[in-house]
Amino acid sequence: LDLDDPRTDPFAVAEAAALQIAAETGVTRHDVALVLGSGWGGAADLLGETVAEIPAERIVGFSAPAVAGHGATIRSIRIEHDEHAPTGEGAYGEDTYALVLGSRTHLYEGRGVRRVAHGVRTAAAAGARTIVLTNGCGGLNPDWAPGTPVLIRDHINLTAQSPLEGATFVDLTDLYTPRLRELARRVDPSLDEGVYVQFRGPHYESPAEVRMAGIIGGDLVGMSTTLEAIAARQAGLDVLGLSLVTNAAAGISPTPLSHAEVIEAGKAAGPRISALLASIVRS
Ligand SMILES: Nc1nc2[nH]c(I)nc2c(=O)[nH]1
Numbered sequence: 001l002d003l004d005d006p007r008t009d010p011f012a013v014a015e016a017a018a019l020q021i022a023a024e025t026g027v028t029r030h031d032v033a034l035v036l037g038s039g040w041g042g043a044a045d046l047l048g049e050t051v052a053e054i055p056a057e058r059i060v061g062f063s064a065p066a067v068a069g070h071g072a073t074i075r076s077i078r079i080e081h082d083e084h085a086p087t088g089e090g091a092y093g094e095d096t097y098a099l100v101l102g103s104r105t106h107l108y109e110g111r112g113v114r115r116v117a118h119g120v121r122t123a124a125a126a127g128a129r130t131i132v133l134t135n136g137c138g139g140l141n142p143d144w145a146p147g148t149p150v151l152i153r154d155h156i157n158l159t160a161q162s163p164l165e166g167a168t169f170v171d172l173t174d175l176y177t178p179r180l181r182e183l184a185r186r187v188d189p190s191l192d193e194g195v196y197v198q199f200r201g202p203h204y205e206s207p208a209e210v211r212m213a214g215i216i217g218g219d220l221v222g223m224s225t226t227l228e229a230i231a232a233r234q235a236g237l238d239v240l241g242l243s244l245v246t247n248a249a250a251g252i253s254p255t256p257l258s259h260a261e262v263i264e265a266g267k268a269a270g271p272r273i274s275a276l277l278a279s280i281v282r283s
Contacts, residue, residue: 025054124235135242151220
């Protein structure tokens with residue numbers, strides 16, 4: 001079950017990972033999965049009661065945290081639904097569970113697209129029907145101050161790569177599920193939407209590249225999310241994408257924020273965006 005061996009079927013590894021997660025958490029079906037990018041970490045505690053939390057590297061296909069100390073864990077949470085939820089789902093039905101993937105593999109780590117897509121495939125194998133992909137990114141719209149959450153309406157994948165192998169032709173129309181975007185905007189009507197452009201990274205974009213991203217229709221620039229979303233579509237999951245603008249993309253603001261100010265803006269926005277995400281998932 002080695003993802004790096006081309007003869008291995010990545011979906012077999014995802015199945016094995018899902019079985020391990022069920023065994024370790026005692027939860028046999030997770031209904032929704034979340035990938036919490038930078039700035040979004042606080043949402044997990046607001047979703048409901050944590051049933052189990054396991055180090056990600058204990059599960060096949062997941063790796064130790066890229067940055068030592070940033071404990072990458074996989075959490076199983078029983079969702080406390082809001083009975084007055086716009087959807088009203090789950091209020092009196094059986095429990096629903098969220099699988100929170102605290103670790104994500106970025107393409108720029110050079111560990112291959114299979115590891116980038118593994119969390120999404122594992123979530124689908126664990127029973128999820130929906131995945132929430134969150135990230136921190138740069139904003140092209142000067143109205144989006146650092147700390148602004150933005151719904152992803154569509155994406156532009158500039159990595160020149162795909163998580164899919166072989167002749168798997170997958171349609172990406174409405175990849176970011178309109179029903180979930182409408183639900184998010186019912187929870188917070190002030191939410192803007194935008195097109196997310198993934199660069200490979202790990203370097204940030206040059207000002208000319210940011211200008212290009214705007215010309216081709218992008219509003220947000222980042223280094224994650226698009227390949228995960230494509231893998232989610234192949235796995236049949238509905239997708240909700242949420243970006244946290246932590247900084248103005250290079251060249252957008254005449255006086256670029258210092259790194260410290262960017263970190264500060266992300267932290268200051270933490271409680272608000274975590275509460276927003278929790279109320280979307282609980283509704
Ligand atoms: N590509 C890209 N990724 C990012 N991640 C964060 I946080 N800010 C940025 C940014 O400005 N550009």
